[in-house]
Amino acid sequence: xxxxxxxxxxxxxxxxxxxxxxxxxxxxxxxxxxxxxxxxxxxxxxxxxxxxxxxxxxxxxxxxxxxxxxxxxxxxxxxxxxxxxxxxxxxxxxxxxxxxxxxxxxxxxxxxxxxxxxxxxxxxxxxxxxxxxxxxxxxxxxxxxxxxxxxxxxxxxxxxxxxxxxxxxxxxxxxxxxxxxxxxxxxxxxxxxxxxxxx
Numbered sequence: 143x144x145x146x147x148x149x150x151x152x153x154x155x156x157x158x159x160x161x162x163x164x165x166x167x168x169x170x171x172x173x174x175x176x177x178x179x180x181x182x183x184x185x186x187x188x189x190x191x192x193x194x195x196x197x198x199x200x201x202x203x204x205x206x207x208x209x210x211x212x213x214x215x216x217x218x219x220x221x222x223x224x225x226x227x228x229x230x231x232x233x234x235x236x237x238x239x240x241x242x243x244x245x246x247x248x249x250x251x252x253x254x255x256x257x258x259x260x261x262x263x264x265x266x267x268x269x270x271x272x273x274x275x276x277x278x279x280x281x282x283x284x285x286x287x288x289x290x291x292x293x294x295x296x297x298x299x300x301x302x303x304x305x306x307x308x309x310x311x312x313x314x315x316x317x318x319x320x321x322x323x324x325x326x327x328x329x330x331x332x333x334x335x336x337x338x339x340x341x
Contacts, residue, residue: 148205163210171247176285180321202264212248214261229314239276241269281333308336
């Protein structure tokens, strides 16, 4: 990883100063495949307020000097939305055992420097500091291989996630609603969870 990049874990009220820049970065990154998210700054700011309000949450920032070039969010599954909790409850998991890694966003110009690895390491370290979790999870959107906006050189991150110790669990699925680029209305998107079991 480049020496000029500083990785920092932040929780609670200290996050407030970064919210506008984080909202902008999320919209910028999530416009790309596979999310194709037609974002809204006000919605993003409201969404990110969740992490300020939750004392057990964390945002891992990648900073180039004072500039936020990446961020990765996480919090206990017990504090997440019904849509995310439902598949775990249906499969018999105790929500108190599950730590949820929400999203990672990273400016294109800073990819390939090892920042994605640090995002996972820092979120997992935060879960370990909180204690009591048996599973760490995240979910990703499922897009058809023939999706018209799928870039010809697109490579899924499955191998990267497997290398971090995460395994895809097709029995754990949910859906989230957002408006794709060029669409007029919001539509539900299928999401599949990946799990890592803590020792």
